[in-house]
Structures are given as C-alpha cells and as structure tokens.
Amino acid sequence: MMTYSRQSIDDDDIKAVSEALKSDIITCGKKVDEFEKALCDYTGAKFAVAMNSATSALHAGYLAFNLESNDEVITTPITFAATANTALMCGAKVKFADILPNGNIDPKSVEKLITPKTKVITPVDFGGLPVDIDALNLIAQKHGLKILDDASHALGSSINGKKVGTFADASVFSFHAIKPITTLEGGALLTDDEEIAAKARLIRSHGIIKKTAWNSDMITLGYNYRLSDVACALGASQMKKLDIFIAKRDEIAKFYDEAFKKSPYLSTIKIPKGVKSSHHLYPVLLFRDFWCDKQSIYEELHAKGIGVQVHYKPTYKFSFYKNLYAEISLPNAEDFYRAELSLPCHQLMSIEDAKFVVENLNEILVKYKGCKF
Structure with a gap:
C-alpha cells in the first residue's frame, strides 16, 4: 500500500539509536539536549522542550499559559482531536472557529468568538501550510491573548524564509511516525519565552526540581511527559535530513x-x-x-x-x-x-x-x- 505519508529510517538513524541504547544513560541525558538544540538551530527558536508526544506538548503549553477553568480557547475543528482535548484537560472551554478554503483557521471567524474569558488562540498549520499568523498576531495583541501554534504538521515550513516555530508565543511540533521527521512517537514545545520554557520543563517531569544531592521538591502538579534519549538520538539524526x-x-x-x-x-x-x-x-x-x-x-x-x-x-x-x-x-x-x-x-x-x-x-x-x- 502506498500510504499518504510515512517515515524514512536509514542506516544512520539505526546507528544513532543503537549507540544510544548502548550508552549508560538512556533517558534524561545528553541526547535530549542534543535534539532540543537541533530544533532550536533549525527553526531559530530560543528554547525547545522535547516531550513524548505533541499531545503532551500542547497540554504543557496550555498549562504554561496558566489556562484554567472558565477560560476559553479558540481553535479550528479541522485538526486531530488533541488540539481541543488538551484545552479541556485544563478545564477550559473550547470554541471552534470556521476555516478558510485552504484548510487553515479563518482569523475573521476567530475574532467574532472572542469574549472576556478568551485566553488562547490555537491555530493549526494544516498539512504543513502556515496559517495567516500576521492576522492572528494582530488579533491576539489587540485582545491581550496568547497564541499556541499547533504546528504538528509544519516542521520545516516557513514564511519569507522565517521558520514556523518562531511566530507564536509557543509552537508545538509532532514527531509521530508519519510527520516530517520522526522519533516514533514524540513532540516538542518551542518558544522564545524563557518563563514558558521553564514551566513546560517543570510540567514535563512531575513538577519536580532538584535542590541539593538527593533533596528535591515538587512545586507544581506535573506529568511524565519526558522523551527518552533513544528517541532523541533518532530525532537528532532525522533533523540532519x-x-x-x-x-x-x-x-x-x-x-x-x-x-x-x-x-x-x-x-x-x-x-x-x-x-x-x-x-x-x-x-x-x-x-x-x-x-x-x-x-x-x-x-x-x-x-x-x-x-x-x-x-x-x-x-x-x-x-x-x-x-x-x-x-x-x-x-x-x-x-x-x-x-x-x-x-x-x-x-x-x-x-x-x-x-x-x-x-x-x-x-x-x-x-x-x-x-x-
């Protein structure tokens, strides 16, 4: 069967994974840092936080924006369900805007849905085609809203040479098997905001910070959203291609x-x-x-x-x-x-x-x- 999309794994990828498997540390190690750096170097974003899925990255992004009960998120219905589901997981209400003929969210439809409870706009770069981010940013700035770009399809997409992953308050990529690159399963949140990145890292690992020696503290509710070194080794290898x-x-x-x-x-x-x-x-x-x-x-x-x-x-x-x-x-x-x-x-x-x-x-x-x- 000639599938609509699929992964491409070569000998270099297999070698990278094999080496990671043979190393002493196979999770929470240097391969995670290496993969995150590759994502930043490629997109131009300042910070990348690798996670075990784009769903996890979306959830962490909403939480980093302090999304909570009684808040509203505006998104597109032409997307995988996780875009909306993760907002509901925060207790927020989801409102669906209509789309343009190209499959991307319609900024005019978005603005009509804004209320005093609206906190986040979550567009989706459908099929890899970047959204009209200039129009959405103007709306967000006008109303004091955050934009979480679900760029799950769009690693490598760009507008006038500037890569997707740098246009919104935070952006999410997917590394599922059929996406532009793969870590088998995986995702990442990218941002230029150091505070958002720090919150996402905290959420990624149970809300725990290390103090001294064996002493640690859990300072917020977090999750196990970590991506292994083995997966990140594959991701770093894939980024080269x-x-x-x-x-x-x-x-x-x-x-x-x-x-x-x-x-x-x-x-x-x-x-x-x-x-x-x-x-x-x-x-x-x-x-x-x-x-x-x-x-x-x-x-x-x-x-x-x-x-x-x-x-x-x-x-x-x-x-x-x-x-x-x-x-x-x-x-x-x-x-x-x-x-x-x-x-x-x-x-x-x-x-x-x-x-x-x-x-x-x-x-x-x-x-x-x-x-x-």
Whole structure:
C-alpha cells in the first residue's frame, strides 16, 4: 500500500539509536539536549522542550499559559482531536472557529468568538501550510491573548524564509511516525519565552526540581511527559535530513500541482508566494458533484494500493463533543471535510509513483456522473 505519508529510517538513524541504547544513560541525558538544540538551530527558536508526544506538548503549553477553568480557547475543528482535548484537560472551554478554503483557521471567524474569558488562540498549520499568523498576531495583541501554534504538521515550513516555530508565543511540533521527521512517537514545545520554557520543563517531569544531592521538591502538579534519549538520538539524526525530506515531498507536490491544474474533478490548495510548506499532507478537494461518491472513490483507490486518507472530521462532530456542546455548524469546515482527500506524498515516493496516483484517480473519477443537489 502506498500510504499518504510515512517515515524514512536509514542506516544512520539505526546507528544513532543503537549507540544510544548502548550508552549508560538512556533517558534524561545528553541526547535530549542534543535534539532540543537541533530544533532550536533549525527553526531559530530560543528554547525547545522535547516531550513524548505533541499531545503532551500542547497540554504543557496550555498549562504554561496558566489556562484554567472558565477560560476559553479558540481553535479550528479541522485538526486531530488533541488540539481541543488538551484545552479541556485544563478545564477550559473550547470554541471552534470556521476555516478558510485552504484548510487553515479563518482569523475573521476567530475574532467574532472572542469574549472576556478568551485566553488562547490555537491555530493549526494544516498539512504543513502556515496559517495567516500576521492576522492572528494582530488579533491576539489587540485582545491581550496568547497564541499556541499547533504546528504538528509544519516542521520545516516557513514564511519569507522565517521558520514556523518562531511566530507564536509557543509552537508545538509532532514527531509521530508519519510527520516530517520522526522519533516514533514524540513532540516538542518551542518558544522564545524563557518563563514558558521553564514551566513546560517543570510540567514535563512531575513538577519536580532538584535542590541539593538527593533533596528535591515538587512545586507544581506535573506529568511524565519526558522523551527518552533513544528517541532523541533518532530525532537528532532525522533533523540532519529534514531539508532533503521536504525537498522530495515538494517535488511530488509540484508534480501533482501541474497534473491537476485543469482537473474537471478537483482542486488543489495553492501555496502563496514566499510561503514554504512541509507537505506533510497533499490535500485535494473534490468538486461538489463527487461528494456523494467519496466513500466509493476512497475504497477504489485503496483497492488499487493507493492509501488516501481524509483530514479531518470536524472535532465537534465526534460524539463526545456533541454531548458536551450545543449543535455547532461551520459551513466551510463541513464542506472541506466532505471534499478533502489526502494523496500519497512523502520522501520515499518517485515521480512514477505520483503518476500512478494521478492516472488511477482520474480513471476512477471519470466513471462517476456526479451527485444531484
């Protein structure tokens, strides 16, 4: 199966992991510092705090912002559920803003939802495409809010040469197996704010600080969100190849852009001038006439070994959120969900693989006559 995204592990990665496994210290050691430094060196952020998942990093980020009961967080519904779940874990209320046609949160929709209880805006760089961070920063500054950028998809993305990870009060990356780089599971919080970084480090390790010798103190409620030296050794090795991975994904994405430029079946998401995407995902949007047949199209592609996926079911459509909140309807988000398919796009693909995807997708779509509305 040609999956929509996947990891790339080579002999250098295996060697790095093997060496870490053979060392005396396999957690809370120097490999964690090495990986965090690599993230800072690459993005330009001052501080990085490696954690065992992006979910943990999001939770720690909210807690570092002192998010608590009766506070409100505004985020997008077109994301993995953890973006909202971790705000709920702090006791906050989540409010969902609608999205733009490119899948990213709509700043105008965000501003309409702001109340005196709003504390944090959490955008998501969908598929690796950076959000309109200038517009969001203006809104945040106007209303005295924090921005926690869920950049889980976007390590390596940039705007006018400046890397994602440096635009918000704090940013979170994911190192899950299918992300731009992997530590198998893992994540990190990046920030230029020393206080936020210090709080995140405290939260990462049970809220405990070491005083002298064996004497330590727990000064706040924390968690075991640590990432092992073994995982960090893999991450540091992967960071050396990140730009190569993204260049390959970009090559595949550009082939798709050209192949689908005049498609009668679907549209692609345009990358603005000066913006670079990590291309964690390559989303296409089926025209409305094909929405009713999307499941059949999906199943036919899988039968041909093309592992497309759909990103994402709006978070508020999950049963848990339906039971939690009154009926929510965001037309752009719901239309995006109906239209979106993520095509295979990763560093192990060849142009021949991409041609195979295009040819088979077109052969399947031509059979469908369209829906009646």
